[in-house]
Amino acid sequence: MAKTGLAALGATLALVMVTLPPAVTAADRIKCWTNRDGIRECGNVVPPEYSQKGYEEKNLRGITVGTQNRALTNEELETRRQQAAEIAAQEREQARREANDRVLLATFASVDDILLARDGQIANIDSQIRVTRSHIEKLHANLGAMIARAAASERRGEQPSEEITANIDNVREQIADNESFIENKIAEQQSVKVQYNADIRRFRELKGLLPNPEFENSPPTTGATVPPSAQLAAP
Numbered sequence: 001m002a003k004t005g006l007a008a009l010g011a012t013l014a015l016v017m018v019t020l021p022p023a024v025t026a027a028d029r030i031k032c033w034t035n036r037d038g039i040r041e042c043g044n045v046v047p048p049e050y051s052q053k054g055y056e057e058k059n060l061r062g063i064t065v066g067t068q069n070r071a072l073t074n075e076e077l078e079t080r081r082q083q084a085a086e087i088a089a090q091e092r093e094q095a096r097r098e099a100n101d102r103v104l105l106a107t108f109a110s111v112d113d114i115l116l117a118r119d120g121q122i123a124n125i126d127s128q129i130r131v132t133r134s135h136i137e138k139l140h141a142n143l144g145a146m147i148a149r150a151a152a153s154e155r156r157g158e159q160p161s162e163e164i165t166a167n168i169d170n171v172r173e174q175i176a177d178n179e180s181f182i183e184n185k186i187a188e189q190q191s192v193k194v195q196y197n198a199d200i201r202r203f204r205e206l207k208g209l210l211p212n213p214e215f216e217n218s219p220p221t222t223g224a225t226v227p228p229s230a231q232l233a234a235p
Contacts, residue, residue: 029057029065104203111200111209118196125189129182136178143171 032042033055046055054070072080108114146168150160204211 029059032056032058101202101206104199105206108199108203111203114196114200114203118192121192122189125185125192129185132178132182132185136175136182139171139175139178143168143175146171 030042030044031046032040033046033050033053035041035050042058052071055068056064057066057068059065108117146164150164150168153160153164201211203209
């Protein structure tokens with residue numbers, strides 16, 4: 001009885017092995033490509049001049065079992081690189097905007113809070129400008145006195161001393177530096193106003209508030225530095 005069962009099992013396995021299709025190997029595949037004349041050709045090996053242009057692999061029944069795309073040209077590779085770089089830049093910009101939004105909402109509870117911060121920074125810059133202008137006035141007074149001493153020496157037929165000449169040049173340089181400082185601070189004030197107004201507009205958008213351009217663009221009660229959102233966005 002056991003022998004009969006084993007014989008039947010053996011016969012079944014033999015039948016399965018006969019009916020199963022043989023495994024397809026790389027050698028059994030036919031490669032098809034298009035030549036320079038646009039004619040379809042097939043063979044076991046793709047000629048070197050066509051290997052980079054893409055081809056199909058078919059089994060012995062003519063069914064496509066694989067595809068090899070053509071190699072990209074240098075121009076196409078560069079285009080893909082640029083596209084990837086643009087996408088990465090857009091993603092970084094989106095992440096920066098979202099981070100700025102979180103800081104804006106965490107820092108300010110209302111539009112009035114933003115205006116208060118803006119006016120405080122502008123007042124700070126105004127104070128620096130006033131102090132610098134006062135210093136420039138003193139420098140001008142010192143310069144006038146030194147020039148007068150130098151002129152007195154020349155009227156006596158004497159050359160002004162090297163010390164006086166050097167001091168005059170030094171004071172003139174200090175005046176120029178301080179005037180440049182004031183110009184930069186005035187530009188900074190304008191930058192702060194623009195940035196804070198942008199923050200107010202964005203805050204209203206995030207909070208679902210109606211825009212109020214006249215209120216947002218109204219002149220500050222005093223006068224700037226970079227707001228928190230701008231500091232975060234700086235590279």
